[in-house]
Amino acid sequence: MISYITRRMLVLPFVILGVLLIVFGMIQFLSVNQRLSTYISSPAELKNTDLEVLAEEYGLNDPIWTRFGRWISDVVQFNFGWSESAKMPTKKAFTTFFPVSLELAIWSALPIVLGGIWLGTLAAVNHNNVIDHIARLFAIVGWSLPSFVAGLLLLMVFYGGVVSWFPPGRLGFEAKQIVNSAQFVRYTHMNTIDAILNGNWFVFVNAVRHIILPAIVMSYVRWAMLLRIMRSSLLETLRKDYVQTARAKGQKEGVVIKKHARRNALIPVVTVAGIYIAFLINGLVVTETIFDWHGLGRWAVNAAQQFDTSSLMLFVLFNGVLLVFANLAVDIMYAYLDPRVTYD
Amino acid sequence: MKKKIKKLLTNPLSVIGLIIIFFYIGVAVAAPWIAPPENPGEPYKVPRDGWSSTPQPPGEGHIFGTTQGQYDIFYGVVWGTRTAFRVSLMVVGISAIIGVLIGTLAAFYGGAVDSVLMRVVDVFYSIPYLVAAMVLTTILGRSLTNALIALIVFGWMGYARLIRGNILSVKEEEYISAAQAVGATDFRIVFRHILPNSIFPVVVQASMNMGTIVITAATLSFLGVGAQEGYADWGQMISFARNWILGTQGDTLKFWYTVLIPGAAITTFCLSWNLIGDAFRDIMDPKMQGGGV
Numbered sequence: 103m104i105s106y107i108t109r110r111m112l113v114l115p116f117v118i119l120g121v122l123l124i125v126f127g128m129i130q131f132l133s134v135n136q137r138l139s140t141y142i143s144s145p146a147e148l149k150n151t152d153l154e155v156l157a158e159e160y161g162l163n164d165p166i167w168t169r170f171g172r173w174i175s176d177v178v179q180f181n182f183g184w185s186e187s188a189k190m191p192t193k194k195a196f197t198t199f200f201p202v203s204l205e206l207a208i209w210s211a212l213p214i215v216l217g218g219i220w221l222g223t224l225a226a227v228n229h230n231n232v233i234d235h236i237a238r239l240f241a242i243v244g245w246s247l248p249s250f251v252a253g254l255l256l257l258m259v260f261y262g263g264v265v266s267w268f269p270p271g272r273l274g275f276e277a278k279q280i281v282n283s284a285q286f287v288r289y290t291h292m293n294t295i296d297a298i299l300n301g302n303w304f305v306f307v308n309a310v311r312h313i314i315l316p317a318i319v320m321s322y323v324r325w326a327m328l329l330r331i332m333r334s335s336l337l338e339t340l341r342k343d344y345v346q347t348a349r350a351k352g353q354k355e356g357v358v359i360k361k362h363a364r365r366n367a368l369i370p371v372v373t374v375a376g377i378y379i380a381f382l383i384n385g386l387v388v389t390e391t392i393f394d395w396h397g398l399g400r401w402a403v404n405a406a407q408q409f410d411t412s413s414l415m416l417f418v419l420f421n422g423v424l425l426v427f428a429n430l431a432v433d434i435m436y437a438y439l440d441p442r443v444t445y446d
Numbered sequence: 447m448k449k450k451i452k453k454l455l456t457n458p459l460s461v462i463g464l465i466i467i468f469f470y471i472g473v474a475v476a477a478p479w480i481a482p483p484e485n486p487g488e489p490y491k492v493p494r495d496g497w498s499s500t501p502q503p504p505g506e507g508h509i510f511g512t513t514q515g516q517y518d519i520f521y522g523v524v525w526g527t528r529t530a531f532r533v534s535l536m537v538v539g540i541s542a543i544i545g546v547l548i549g550t551l552a553a554f555y556g557g558a559v560d561s562v563l564m565r566v567v568d569v570f571y572s573i574p575y576l577v578a579a580m581v582l583t584t585i586l587g588r589s590l591t592n593a594l595i596a597l598i599v600f601g602w603m604g605y606a607r608l609i610r611g612n613i614l615s616v617k618e619e620e621y622i623s624a625a626q627a628v629g630a631t632d633f634r635i636v637f638r639h640i641l642p643n644s645i646f647p648v649v650v651q652a653s654m655n656m657g658t659i660v661i662t663a664a665t666l667s668f669l670g671v672g673a674q675e676g677y678a679d680w681g682q683m684i685s686f687a688r689n690w691i692l693g694t695q696g697d698t699l700k701f702w703y704t705v706l707i708p709g710a711a712i713t714t715f716c717l718s719w720n721l722i723g724d725a726f727r728d729i730m731d732p733k734m735q736g737g738g739v
Contacts (some may be wrong), residue, residue: 113565113615115567117565117568117569117572120566120568120569120572121569121573123569124569124570124573128581128582128585129585131585131586132532132585153679157548179550214607214680242717242720242721242724243713243717245716245720246657246714246716246717246720247709247716248618248660248661248668248681248709248713248716249711250664250665250668250681251684251705251709252711254684254687254688254691254705254709255705255706255709257691258691258699258701258702259699261691261692262692262693262698262699263690263698263699264699272676286529288724289665313615326637326708337467357495381574383574383577384574384575384576384577387576387577387580387669388576388665388668388669391669392688398480402577402580402581403580403669403670403671405581405584406580406581406584406671407669407670407671409584411585413583414581414584415581417577417581418573418577418578418581421573421574421627422573425571425572425573426572429572
């Protein structure tokens with residue numbers, strides 16, 4: 103086990119190097135002036151200067167390997183220059199937008215895992231009867247419904263339509279004023295958590311009302327996938343001898359399912375759920391755009407629309423590194439959960 | 447094999463899927479007659495009826511209504527069907543070919559070739575698909591063609607992994623050793639003996655990806671990095687609806703058609719591929735055989 107983790111850790115730098123190479127390769131499609139923007143820390147620097155002189159100064163015409171080396175050192179120092187779409191340095195933009203996305207990701211992760219497990223159990227226990235068929239149909243339809251369509255429809259009905267319970271944005275006007283006031287301490291910059299820490303229930307309820315729809319949009323596609331995995335895994339476990347034994351000794355069916363079957367069926371689900379949580383960032387791009395959340399995903403979309411490549415590079419690198427570590431964590435978790443798995 | 451196809455044609459869900467797909471093929475083929483283009487040279491340009499921004503409800507002249515900027519929704523949906531088929535066939539087809547080539551090389555030669563190619567797969571897998579495609583499309587320049595290129599560049603790895611695993615198990619079969627013993631060339635062994643016996647799961651995977659690729663491409667258009675404004679593409683049509691989620695007093699769901707009509711098109715299109723893929727998978731999965739589970 104320990105040797106496996108060590109070996110995985112040794113491969114890690116190479117995978118990260120590969121990700122860096124891909125991103126650097128993409129940058130090579132840009133013109134010299136476009137690449138120059140990465141080195142500018144504010145628009146004021148560009149006044150009264152010649153772009154060609156600047157390009158020479160920053161060595162943008164150097165051989166590719168020299169540039170790659172210098173780029174790596176910039177990346178290590180988290181130095182990505184000016185973000186035109188956010189109108190601030192990329193480093194500052196990242197720290198501003200990160201808590202917003204993290205909050206949404208946290209609020210989506212729990213429903214994803216619990217909802218998927220619950221639906222999958224429901225389908226497996228009611229195997230081949232109406233509930234099972236409805237659950238599977240829900241899975242296929244959910245998997246086919248694009249999240250941007252679902253998001254817009256939910257907003258139409260629950261904000262602009264029949265009721266206006268769940269508005270877009272992160273906070274209402276009043277709540278925003280409280281949050282920005284001096285009495286309200288912003289520990290984490292995540293509204294729901296800060297509201298609890300400050301003991302302000304008005305802000306908390308308001309923040310939760312704003313987070314429900316985006317969290318649903320982030321979750322439902324993954325419910326569809328987790329349901330399917332949980333269902334087939336549980337069906338397989340339910341036929342195992344030890345489950346029959348538990349039934350034979352007269353255990354109640356609920357206990358058999360919850361204690362004997364479900365725990366063992368959870369192994370593949372946990373690993374897949376781990377990957378999905380890392381992939382939440384994919385969903386953030388769409389969800390934040392629809393619900394007007396000023397987080398990393400919406401920043402990336404704005405950057406893409408305004409050709410703000412320095413921000414995009416930071417975003418894509420962040421994603422790559424995040425996913426590499428998430429994969430590692432999932433593999434380790436898998437080895438830990440299932441002692442039969444050996445990695446030789 | 448015949449038995450499996452027969453199963454596919456008797457499973458009610460996959461039959462529904464097939465019917466929907468044939469309906470869309472009909473729409474795509476008949477597009478010039480269902481929605482005649484104003485300018486036959488540019489059929490993918492959605493016609494506009496004025497420049498007013500407020501969408502108009504379904505009615506005379508526009509049976510599905512118009513969306514923001516008076517683009518005709520019916521025309522966009524009909525010609526968008528062609529776009530959807532083009533996107534899915536091209537992206538899935540080309541990525542599958544690239545994936546199969548790389549996976550076959552890795553599995554057949556093994557050793558260092560295998561390790562290097564599979565690490566390359568790992569690296570490409572390390573960037574979330576949508577994010578990678580969005581960034582590459584931006585760098586190449588906003589257009590549908592560039593979006594397709596980006597989707598292919600980051601879309602081949604699944605096929606490579608799948609075919610590699612299948613070949614590794616087929617490679618050990620006796621008929622392969624027999625072919626080697628009689629002196630068949632590597633080329634012949636791969637194309638005559640190994641690929642025909644290991645390609646089927648890749649075909650299933652490809653059919654399941656047809657729907658998801660259309661969603662991903664539409665998402666790029668929705669986010670404003672895919673198809674150009676006014677191009678007949680479902681995601682592009684829906685992106686116009688973003689400003690019209692609020693109705694008016696008394697008619698709160700006034701602009702439902704701007705989301706619901708193109709949204710229904712894309713959802714049913716993906717649904718049909720998923721229904722077929724799902725049936726395929728149940729039929730192919732040996733654990734699911736015998737009707738027990």
